[in-house]
Amino acid sequence: MTLPIVEAPAVIPGPPGIDAAVTTEWLTAFLRDELLVRREIPRAVLGLSGGVDSAVTAFLCARALGPENVYAFRMPYKTSQPSSLADAQLVVDALQINTRTIDITAAVDGYLQLEPSADARRRGNVMARIRMVVLFDQSAKLGALPIGTGNKTERLLGYFTWHADDTPPVNPLGDLFKTQVWALAQYLGVPKRLIDKAPTADLEADQTDEGDLGITYARADAILAELLLGYSDSQLIERGFSAREVSLVRARVDATHWKRHLPTTAMLSNTAINEFYLRPVDF
Amino acid sequence: MRVAIVQTKPVKGRYAENLRGAREAFAQLAGDAPDLIVFPEAAFTGYFLEGAVYDLALCAQRFARDLARAWREACGERPVDLVAGFYENDDGTYYNSAIYLRVERGGEQIVHLHRKMFLPTYGVFDEERFLSRGRKLGVFETRFGRMSMLVCEDAWHAIVPTLAAIKGARILIVPSASPGRGIEGDRELSSITQWREVLRQAAIEHGVYVIYAGLTGFEGGKGMTGSSCVIDPRGEVIVAAPPLEACIVRADLDLREIELARAGLPLLGDLSAALPDLLLDDELPLPRGVRDAPDR
Numbered sequence: 070m071t072l073p074i075v076e077a078p079a080v081i082p083g084p085p086g087i088d089a090a091v092t093t094e095w096l097t098a099f100l101r102d103e104l105l106v107r108r109e110i111p112r113a114v115l116g117l118s119g120g121v122d123s124a125v126t127a128f129l130c131a132r133a134l135g136p137e138n139v140y141a142f143r144m145p146y147k148t149s150q151p152s153s154l155a156d157a158q159l160v161v162d163a164l165q166i167n168t169r170t171i172d173i174t175a176a177v178d179g180y181l182q183l184e185p186s187a188d189a190r191r192r193g194n195v196m197a198r199i200r201m202v203v204l205f206d207q208s209a210k211l212g213a214l215p216i217g218t219g220n221k222t223e224r225l226l227g228y229f230t231w232h233a234d235d236t237p238p239v240n241p242l243g244d245l246f247k248t249q250v251w252a253l254a255q256y257l258g259v260p261k262r263l264i265d266k267a268p269t270a271d272l273e274a275d276q277t278d279e280g281d282l283g284i285t286y287a288r289a290d291a292i293l294a295e296l297l298l299g300y301s302d303s304q305l306i307e308r309g310f311s312a313r314e315v316s317l318v319r320a321r322v323d324a325t326h327w328k329r330h331l332p333t334t335a336m337l338s339n340t341a342i343n344e345f346y347l348r349p350v351d352f
Numbered sequence: 353m354r355v356a357i358v359q360t361k362p363v364k365g366r367y368a369e370n371l372r373g374a375r376e377a378f379a380q381l382a383g384d385a386p387d388l389i390v391f392p393e394a395a396f397t398g399y400f401l402e403g404a405v406y407d408l409a410l411c412a413q414r415f416a417r418d419l420a421r422a423w424r425e426a427c428g429e430r431p432v433d434l435v436a437g438f439y440e441n442d443d444g445t446y447y448n449s450a451i452y453l454r455v456e457r458g459g460e461q462i463v464h465l466h467r468k469m470f471l472p473t474y475g476v477f478d479e480e481r482f483l484s485r486g487r488k489l490g491v492f493e494t495r496f497g498r499m500s501m502l503v504c505e506d507a508w509h510a511i512v513p514t515l516a517a518i519k520g521a522r523i524l525i526v527p528s529a530s531p532g533r534g535i536e537g538d539r540e541l542s543s544i545t546q547w548r549e550v551l552r553q554a555a556i557e558h559g560v561y562v563i564y565a566g567l568t569g570f571e572g573g574k575g576m577t578g579s580s581c582v583i584d585p586r587g588e589v590i591v592a593a594p595p596l597e598a599c600i601v602r603a604d605l606d607l608r609e610i611e612l613a614r615a616g617l618p619l620l621g622d623l624s625a626a627l628p629d630l631l632l633d634d635e636l637p638l639p640r641g642v643r644d645a646p647d648r
Contacts, residue, residue, distance in 0.1 A: 086536045087535050087536060088535055088536065088537055088538060090539070091535060091537070091541060092535045094596070095596075098570065098575065098596045099570055099573065099575060102569065102570035102575075103573075245535075249535075346403060347403040348402055348403060348404055349364070349400045349401065349402050349404070349571065350572040350573075351364045351398075351400075351570075351571055351572040352365050352401070352402075352404055
């Protein structure tokens with residue numbers, strides 16, 4: 070008699086999944102704890118770009134703090150896509166949060182006119198840093214806390230402006246891959262247009278994230294999730310990824326460890342801060 | 353035997369304030385006071401302290417006195433047994449400890465002090481950088497029979513609850529602080545599911561009650577998973593708290609269930625018989641002739 074064979078299914082690595090309901094509950098509790106319990110600050114400010122990350126952040130803040138306590142700032146530069154403003158408005162309308170549009174063109178150009186030869190990357194960085202100047206000043210004005218919107222994929226790939234996008238003291242999405250943010254967006258009811266459109270930093274004309282990175286978020290997230298678990302490049306290739314995409318992702322992660330740290334401080338004593346003198350952030 | 357677990361959300365580093373919180377919980381329980389009240393690991397300081405552990409660690413006697421005073425202020429001279437996790441300063445050596453305290457009219461007695469043996473020092477954890485390891489798994493007599501306390505990772509090594517049960521423990525008390533992670537699961541964080549499986553397995557295999565007290569609240573972005581629970585000797589979760597709320601969990605334990613469970617599934621007796629064969633296996637990395645070694 071021939072016995073039936075029960076074969077273990079082949080492992081096909083894909084982007085990491087997410088239980089959106091559990092994640093929403095956890096992140097809502099996190100935001101309440103960081104703002105209401107730990108800092109006793111009832112209001113949040115955030116930059117609303119028209120993209121999915123800031124939209125999800127706004128939805129979470131509205132759940133955690135109430136829409137009347139969320140202040141969303143649209144900060145266009147003269148080259149920003151007009152559709153970004155309209156997409157941001159969809160979020161404002163859906164949530165009934167406070168909003169204001171502050172054009173950063175004059176502030177950015179005030180400096181860049183002294184540096185007319187600055188290339189697109191430098192100009193983009195100046196815009197990102199000016200947006201943080203605005204956000205932090207508005208937080209002081211409103212008695213609110215700036216909330217970050219960066220996700221785990223862009224943090225790992227170093228695809229952000231250091232000490233700009235990563236500056237706010239509280240970040241709910243920083244441990245979620247981009248594909249998980251999309252899934253969360255669907256669960257939260259973020260307007261479909263923002264979920265479906267190609268992600269862009271909107272710092273240059275016709276820019277898209279996936280064009281800049283040279284890989285789709287779905288592939289990058291699948292590789293990153295496994296890479297972080299300790300799989301070597303050769304194991305990743307065995308598991309079905311191409312050498313090109315593995316090498317691209319690995320190179321970006323390895324080149325940007327510094328962007329995920331505070332500035333390097335020369336250690337000179339047995340009491341060096343964060344080396345010997347260690348206190349948790351919430352102490 | 354009536355048990356309560358106080359699933360606390362301590363304010364980081366504020367010992368006196370957290371002690372007042374315990375007193376309020378005691379007052380809330382005064383009307384129908386339990387026989388045993390269990391608090392989580394690091395329940396009065398918060399778990400992640402880094403170097404501040406040296407500022408906040410206390411000697412066991414002082415902690416026992418403070419806890420007993422909080423009880424008496426709320427409930428007078430009524431006797432009670434209390435268990436709580438705390439950072440211990442033993443003459444300049446620091447431990448992550450759990451105390452079992454008997455509070456009686458006119459005084460309190462430390463029935464047992466367990467020093468956490470497995471100090472997680474990987475990933476988000478950094479305990480052994482600041483703390484010393486406990487060296488002994490104690491099983492101790494209480495008015496409800498023999499018990500053992502396992503602090504957090506102690507309970508994850510299957511051999512630890514096994515040895516506690518072999519040494520006669522009928523109830524395992526597990527104070528814990530577990531930072532939640534794993535959002536790819538189903539309806540709960542995967543670290544919560546894993547904890548429950550670990551605890552249920554210990555209860556089923558050895559026919560013991562398990563009382564698990566989980567810390568709750570966020571500590572700098574790391575959310576402690578609460579989920580305090582009581583598991584009966586057949587592995588059934590008879591009560592469980594939610595992950596993110598400070599609350600009190602109550603349960604009545606019928607200790608006769610232990611004998612019934614063990615009669616139905618006599619694995620502990622089987623293990624007792626086979627254990628010498630397992631431990632005398634010379635392929636195991638165990639010290640041999642340890643009692644004769646001059647430096648022990």
